[in-house]
Amino acid sequence: MSTEMGSQIKRDIFIHVFLYSLLRSLMVGNGVESDISCLISIKDSLEDPFNYLSSWNFDNRTEGFICSFVGVLCWHPDENKVLGISLENMGLKGEFPLGIRNCSSLTALSLSNNHLTGPIPSDISTLIPYATSLDLSYNKFNGSIPPTLANCTYLNSLRLDHNKLSGHIPQELGQLPLIKSASFANNHLSGSVPLFFQDISSVDYANNGELCGGPLPPCSLDSSHDFPQSFKRGLATGYAFSVTSVIVIYMSYCAPWEQSHHQRNKHRKKAKELGTIFWSIAGRKTRTQAPAEHELQPLQLQEKVVKEISVVTERMKSTMRFNEVRDATDCFSIDKAIGMGKIGIMYEGRLPNGWNLAIKRLFDSKQYKREFLLEIRILGKYRHRNIVPLLGFCVEGKERILVYQFMSNGRLSKWLHPLEGEVTLKWPQRIKVAIGVARGLSWIHHICNLHVVHLNISSECILLDKNFEPRLSNFGKAKFVNPNIEDGANTMFYVSDGKKDVYDFGSLLFELITGKTLKELSCSFSTATNLAGNPSNFVNAIDESLMGEGLENDVYTLIKVACKCVRPFADERPTMLEVYDTMKDIWGEGH
Structure with missing residues (x-):
């Protein structure tokens, strides 16, 4: 048995390496030119009455020249490989640009708030197979929603609202494994809505013809009699397209057909993360946003x-x-x-x-x-x-x-906001993280001779090693407390104290306790006045996994520490050294 397994593994590795080499050679040979031709075809196929795409000049083909185009985000500015396209609110006219299929690395597409017409392409899953976000809202697209959208298996977000779409919402869309949000409001849709893994609000179906089921009123017998048959057709169609999708994804990610469950989840989470973060940074290339200033x-x-x-x-x-x-x-x-x-x-x-x-x-x-x-x-x-x-x-x-x-355990945020089925941090690990971050911040503030202030503390920039020891990262916004010490380039990025870090640390403690930052908690309360002044305000927000374990006193003590850190006036907050000493006295250095 072990010999057969060993042979199978070797065959898998051989196939893996062969296809990986083949894909690499194809991408090196055609990837850059295909992305350029992709953008050329998009510009040629759309009417641009306000000349927002005038920056799309293809005459000077230097390295990375398309990465400066309005609405284009590249994997790297010197590679001409498009990661995302965001052409929102530009008054563009025409139909869905079919040439987008040549942007082979595209993960996010937004064409919202334009005047685009015609149907959504029936083969859209082959045009944008790795999309994690698709936004076609506020246009004039008509016809039916193509069932092949279900083969865009990396979709996190789908927005088709405020169009002129008609017919049924394909039941296959409910099987999208990573979908977090979808909106179909303000169209002419009818019939039973799909059963999504994630809850989709009735607001996302509002102002349609005769939609029913799910969060909407139940379907009557007359309106839903064709559901079983359509569902069967959906299963058959979904199966056929899924086979195609598996082959495409296999070729793209160079993984064996017989992947382990862990590997599949790893690719899915990677696609979800890259797609989510795209929208947080896409604004750098939009026409309305000024460059960030230091x-x-x-x-x-x-x-x-x-x-x-x-x-x-x-x-x-x-x-x-x-x-x-x-x-x-x-x-x-x-x-x-x-x-x-x-x-x-x-x-x-x-x-x-x-x-x-x-x-x-x-x-x-x-x-x-x-x-x-x-x-x-x-x-x-x-x-x-x-x-x-x-x-x-x-x-x-x-x-x-x-x-x-x-750092093998990745970002702290991943552990505080796990996907379904993933484990979360236990209380001893959370205390270990809190003490470790306090130790690191007090050291850079008070011990190292540059006296560094981080200015960007959050669960995103705290990394965890294999033992869940926290490590501060992302010092790109750092400044220095001591104005008598130059940083080697005479840059003089100075601040008067480290109280901003103390506040951010307090917000991080709330996230360790409740799963939400102080800002998010404040939004969930009807009034946020003096919210941080009373620790009892947060009792009902404590993470359920921490309740009923006899940890109430420890949790409440940490809330009180957090409240001191986020006092509204900086001179009322303790220093990080005082915070660390307090926590060390309560829980011990080696907790």
């Missing part, structure tokens, strides 16, 4: 600082070669992507010696020079048990890459 003082100082940072970063000598990190991530394969932030994509990498790495490849080396310099300046100099170790960096051409020690 929190500096006078304009003259800003210009001086930018020049000085540019000089420093250009003179840096890499500690790792580009080809080393490229090979460690299989040429920055999508399959190796483990997260995406506002300044770059994080990849999991592995060196030939067996070391696991977390490799951050910056989107734009010009725009994020300050963040790059601060990460090296702080993480490259200091080592602490609660700060993520920076192992090296790479400066080569336009590439700016940071290499960290890999």
